Each structure stands twice: as C-alpha cells, then as structure tokens.
Amino acid sequence: MKRALERHLNILEFTLASLLRRKAKNLSLLAMYLLVIFILASLQFFVTALKREAAIILSDAPDMVVQRLVAGRQDLVPARYAAEIANIRGVTAVRPRLWGYYYDALNGANYTIIANDDPAIGPERVSIGAGVAKARNLAVGDLLPLISYDKAPVMLEISTIFPSNSDLIAADMIIISPGDFRQLFNFPSGQATDLAVMVRNPKELPTVAAKIAGQFPDSRPILKNEIQRTYQSIFDWRGGMTLIILASALFSFIIFAWDKAAGLSAEERKEIGILKSIGWETSDVLLLKFWEGAVISLTAFLVGTVLAYGHVFFLSAPLFAQALKGWSVVYPRFQLVPVVDVYQLAVLFFLTVVPYTTATIIPCWRAATIDPDAAMRY
Amino acid sequence: MILNPSVLALLLIALLVSVMGLYAGYYGLRILLRWNPASGSEMQLDLERRTYLVSTIMSYILGFELMSLFLFIYTANDLHLLFTGAMCAAGTLAVNFFGYPVLLFKIVNFLLAGVWLVVNYTDNRGYDYPLIRFKYKLLTLVVPLLLLESGLLAAYFAGLKPDIITSCCGSLFSHESNSFSGDLASLPHLPMQIAFFSGMAITAICGLIFYTRGCAGYLFSIAATLTFLIAAASIVSFIGLYFYELPTHHCPFCILQREYNYVGYLLYATLFGGAVAGIGTGVLMPFRNIGSLARIIPVMQRRLTLVTLVCYLLFTLVVVREMVFSALKLGL
Secondary structure: OHHHHHHHHHHHHHHHHHHHHOHHHHHHHHHHHHHHHHHHHHHHHHHHHHHHHHHHHHOOOOOEEEEEEEOOEEEOEEHHHHHHHHOOOOEEEEEEEOEEEEEEOOOOEEEEEEEOOOOOOOOOEEEEOHHHHHHHOOOOOOEEEEEOOOOOEEEEEEEEEOOHHHHHHHOOEEEEOHHHHHHHHOOOOOEEOEEEEEEOOHHHHHHHHHHHHHHOOOEEEEEHHHHHHHHHHHHHHHHHHHHHHHHHHHHHHHHHHHHHHHOOOHHHHHHHHHHHHOOOOHHHHHHHHHHHHHHHHHHHHHHHHHHHHHHHHHOOOOOOHHHHHOOOOOOOOOOOOOOOOHHHHHHHHHHHHHHHHHHHHHHHHHHHOOOHHHHHHO | OOOOHHHHHHHHHHHHHHHHHHHHHHHHHHHHHHOOOOOOOHHHHHHHHHHHHHHHHHHHHHHHHHHHHHHHHHHHHHHHHHOOOOOOHHHHHOOOOOHHHHHHHHHHHHHHHHHHHHHHHHHHHOOOOOOHHHHHHHHHHHHHHHHHHHHHHHHHHHOOOOOOOOOOOOHHHHOOOOOOOOOOOOOOHHHHHHHHHHHHHHHHHHHHHHHHHOOOHHHHHHHHHHHHHHHHHHHHHHHHHHHHOOOOOOOOOHHHOHHHOOHHHHHHHHHHHHHHHHHHHHHHHHHOOOHHHOOOHHHHHHHHHHHHHHHHHHHHHHHHHHHHHOOOOOOO
16 A cells, blocks of 8 residues: 555656656646636636525515516506405415616616615605715715606605615615605506515415416416526526637637647657656556646646636626626626635536546557657657 | 536536547457457557556546536536425436436446446556456446436436526416425335345455455355445435434435535445445456466455445444434334
8 A cells, every 4th residue: 555655656756847847838738727727717606606696685585576467568566466465375474565767867877766664764765775876976965866757856865875785786776765656656556566475384385376376367476486596597507608608718728738748749758768668667657647637737726716716706707797797887896705615616627627637648648658669769 | 408517517527428438448349359468469569558548548437427426416406496396406306307317327337437447457457467358348338338328418408497487477387387396215214224234234244254264255245235225225215314304304315415514425435435345346256366366356355345344334333323313213
C-alpha cells in the first residue's frame, strides 16, 4: 500500500516538474481551461442564486390565487366570489386584492401599485420602494404626485420608503389605501383584481381549487407550488439555454485541448523516449499523463470556480446579468446571497473536466506507446 | 425535455460514455478475435498497445459511470419540484416509463463497472495478460449495457415535461391530474429484518473463513451478492422507516437528503462498495491457479474480502444504531 502511494507521489512530483519546464504551453492551456470553467461556473452560480432568491420570495405568497378570465384575459373578480369561496370547507380566509401597474410618463417607468388596508397607510399617505424614490428623487414627507385615470392629480404624502435591502421585491412598489387606489384607477367598487385564498391544510389545496373551478367556471385558481414550479423551470430553461449557446465555446476548448495533447513537441517525445529506455513502462507513462491532466484540471477548476464566485457574488455577475436578469427602468439593485453546494460543483465538473479528460485519452495513449528508440532518434 | 444544466451534464456523460464505449468495444472485439501472444507480428504488437488504450478508456468511463449514478439520483431529486405530487426522486423517476429502468441499468452497470475494474487491475499485475480474453468478453457484455443505459436516459429526459402554469389555468386542472406519488411496494418488515441480519451474519462468517483459511470463496461471493439484494430491499422495507421515523414512508431516496444528514450516501457507498468487492472476489475464483497470477489473486481476494466485510459491517452498524436510537419502534 505504502509503495503504491509512494509511486503515485513520485510520479506526481515528476509531473509537476515537467509541467513547469514547459510553462508557456501549459499556461496557455490553463488559461483557456480556466476561462471556460469561469464562464460556466458563473452561469451556474448565478442561476442557482436567482432560483433560491425566487424561492424565498415565493414562500411568502398566498397558498392560492384565484383570478377570473373573460374571453381568455384576466378580468376583475366580483366581491361575491370571495364570500362564496370563503364558505368552501377548509378555506380559512379569502382576501380580495387590489393591485395594478401605473405608467409614469415622466420617466417611462412602470410602478406596481398595491392597495393595503393597513391603518398605518391612511388615506392620502403612501409607502414607496427605494427604486421609485430614486427615480423621482423623493424623500419621506414629500408629496408623490400621480395622475388618476380621470386626469385629475392625486397627491400622496410619503410616509415610508422601504429599505433598499428589500429592493428585489419592493423597488418599484407603491402601497396606498384602497380608497386612493379606487380613485387613482377609477376602479369599480365591489370588484377586486384577484383573490388570495388561504387553506388550513396544504394537502387540501388541489381539492379546494377543483371546487372553486367547478363552482365558478370562469375562475382560474393558481396554486403557490405551481408558481414556484414555473419560476423554477424558467430559470432552469434560461440557464440551460445559455449553456447550449456556450457549448460551442466548450467544444472549441475541447478541440484545443485535443490539439495540445496530440501535438507533442520534439522535446517531450525525447523525454518520454528517455523515460522508457531507463525502464518506465507504458502504464507508468500513462499514469504520468493522468497526473498531468489531473493537475491542470484541478488547478483550472479550483481557480475558475473561485473567480466565478467573486464575479457573481461580489460583482453581481456583470457579464451575464443583462442576458439573464431582464431589464426595466426601475430595476432593483440586489446583491445575490451566495449559495454553492456540492451538487453544482459536481455538475460543473461533469461539464468541463470530464470532456477535457475524454479528449486527452487517445493523445496521451499515443504519447505513452511511442517506441523509445524512435522517440530519441526523432 | 428539461433544459437544465445537470440534465445536460448527464446527457453529455451518457454521450461520451457511449462513444468511448463503442470505440473500446470495437478494439476489444478485435483483441478478442486476433489475440495471439505467441506471434510477433505487427498486428499483435499493435493489439498489445491497444490493450493499454482500451484499459485506460474503460477505467475512465467506468469511473464516470460510478460518479454519474449519484448525480442522476441527485438530479432526479432536484427536479421533483417540477412535477405535481412528486415529493422526491421516487416521484420524478415515476413520471415516465423510463425512469426506473434507467436507475436499474445504472446500478447494474455500476456493479459491472466495478467488477471489470477489479479484473482489469488483477490482469495488469500478471506479466502475460492472463485474463485478457475473459476481460474482453466481459467488455462485450458491458458495452451494450452502457449503450442501452444511455438510450434509456435520453428517452427519460426527453419525456419529461414539467407541470407549469398554462395560459388558461393552473396545469393541475387543465388535464386529468395524475400525480406521481412514487409510493413503492415494500416487503413486510419483520421477515426482512430476519433476512437482513441473517444475510449479514452469513456473509461475515463466510468472509472470515475465506479470509483466514482461503476456502469457501464462492460461497462468500454468493452470500455477499444475495445480501446486497436483501439489503437494498431492506432499505425500502424497514431501514428507511427508522430514519424517517414514519411507519409509512418507504422511499429509498429521501435518506440522501440534508434532513437525514446525507446518511444515504454512506449507506449506499458502503453497500455498493461491499457488493463490488464481494462479486469481484467470486469472479476471480476460477483464475486462482493461473501461473502468473497464482501469487497475486489470493492476495487480491483477501483484500477484496476485507473491503466487503468492513463495508457491510459499517452498513449494519449505521442501521443498528438507527434502529436502537430512532424514535420509531416497529412492532411485530
């Protein structure tokens, strides 16, 4: 056992020395390798962090949202729906929600306006997100001028500005009282945008939803876990799509690696020839080549993932953000919470190190089976 | 089809494994047909060189195969959120017909891969390639299975469609909702407990006899293989119940999750490790007396036996510990 370990250690030592002897060639390979891993790792970290962020936000969503469809479009829900749904057994509460979007002609931004009967937000008072405050240059105590659908100005006093660490949810949010909401949008009374339904036992959710769908054929119940699932697949899809686009880069790298491994320099050939003539066997040379690959792969993998970590979690992924986040006038600034687990690293390993290793097997074997005399004469 | 990085990684591995498997299989077949150590022809020389290539390729792809088994299960677990009613990998695998066959083939290939590597390692220790024919015959069995597994894997992932919200309504009501609960049929726990502990005891006794006296090798190997099957069934039948502390939860995958301190990885690693070593011991039995290996195989076999014994012991200890300290007590 000890001898076998020593053999590996000795060969590893030799490998390191021989890699250092050909610095230029190996550094260029390492740089390419590192770049590929860096890009893929950044992508993987970024998508996973976004997925987690979405999961955290959605965990506070209501168990079920009931919308009403008219001609396939979402429409307002009459208040009587709420009363009847509340009578379904298992439903603990039904809350009619009032919300909508407000287009600000001044800067072209869309705000999300939500009505809340919280007494802290009395009539003509408003809480706004940090994004809105910044876009309109507002502070607590200022008046937020909005224009109602009747073209009448609505002046609301700002009572709170949400802290910017809630930006991901609240950047574009304006919270006002139901009365102001109806006035602003000329919203018909006795109607709601949709209904939030709470059910005591989560296992009953599908049954309750089926009952609602049966009782109100024009309704569209959506469960929280369906929303979660949809977000999950969207992020997966975006990540996968970007990965497919990057696949060409990966393939070019594989070809590059193949070429580097196949094109032995005269000096390398001579080296292998000498090793074999002093008694190294083919399997020893193969082991040497294995360690060479392992050293390069592991270095590139470690450095690449560490750089990607910094890129995504400290610098907010400037290279990908545009493609993956989407855009908006009032865009939340957010710092992603670092999540790295063994699973992601394993996936990365399989996407990068495995193809690299595969590409180098045959060239390494070719190198290892050279005849010593031919190699030295070369 | 789900376009997810881990799904793409698994498909990529399947593709690489298939291509390399075909390549190695082709040369394996040539070696099998044309091998003649007595000849000094150019062909024989080339074949001798090729054996290094085939061995290297196989070691790599079988290594990948071993790692991808766990990646596959973890991915299945990770994807469960996308399917109505799926609580873990058990549900995801039940989404279409190919899920469980893929898993089965992955496990079979894992074991075969392990055994092939054991044989290959032994063969390389003998100077005259004494096991070469056997090794490449085994290869002609392994390669088609690898290809089949890759095909099933592709079919499985191609058939996955997440239940997401559609424009008319939540998916739950748009079609007849068939939920993939992933309930597994399980054997009654009391007979399984008896079978499990007797299996472990018999394997241990045979193993000790073989380790000290060098006889009953086949018996040990068969016992180790059967115990592997019994232990796998026991995980579903009663071992899982103790970990979950829930008499109705028979899932073999949830123990791989964080909630159970990833204890599943330890259980499966010891179980599979023990099984590979145990089967490997038996596979080497017929070659004990071959000239150049007469002094190598017995040593190898003793080592393998030790591996099986230690792995199974560890497995049993983890199980017993949980049975003693679990809040769940199964009655008779």
